[in-house]
Amino acid sequence: MSKRAYYTGVTPEVYNELKTKLQSMGLTLQGDSGSISEKGVKANYNYNPEVQSLEINDLSVGFPASMMINEDSLVQRMDEMISQYGGRSEG
Numbered sequence: 694m695s696k697r698a699y700y701t702g703v704t705p706e707v708y709n710e711l712k713t714k715l716q717s718m719g720l721t722l723q724g725d726s727g728s729i730s731e732k733g734v735k736a737n738y739n740y741n742p743e744v745q746s747l748e749i750n751d752l753s754v755g756f757p758a759s760m761m762i763n764e765d766s767l768v769q770r771m772d773e774m775i776s777q778y779g780g781r782s783e784g
Contacts, residue, residue, distance in 0.1 A: 696752040696764040699783045700775045703747045707778040708740050711747075714774050733758035734767070747775075 703711075712722045719732045726739040733755040740747045749771070754764050762770075772782045 695750075696768050698747075698749040698752065698768050698771060700747040700771075700780050701745060701783050703740065703745050703775065703780040704778075705742055707775060707780045708742070708747060710778050711771065711774050715771075745780075747780075 708725075715722060720729055720734055721731065722729065722738060722740075725742065728737045729735065734753070735755070736752040737750045738747065739750075752764055752767065754762055754767060775782060
């Protein structure tokens with residue numbers, strides 16, 4: 694089952710920090726929008742710097758990532774990362 698996450702208050706600095714943290718997990722966000730399909734994690738994302746929002750859709754976790762994480766725990770980690778740098782999860 695895929696998940697969705699929406700964040701506000703995501704400044705360019707917050708977005709760059711999130712990208713760095715996700716890259717340390719083996720997930721690369723390139724540019725402000727697109728899709729990822731790495732290590733069993735799939736998602737579509739759209740960052741809008743003008744309104745400081747980040748939307749992640751169709752997030753799913755399959756093998757091999759599913760050996761260590763699931764959709765809920767990945768969203769929880771992103772929630773924590775975003776809020777740590779001043780952004781907010783809007784569910």
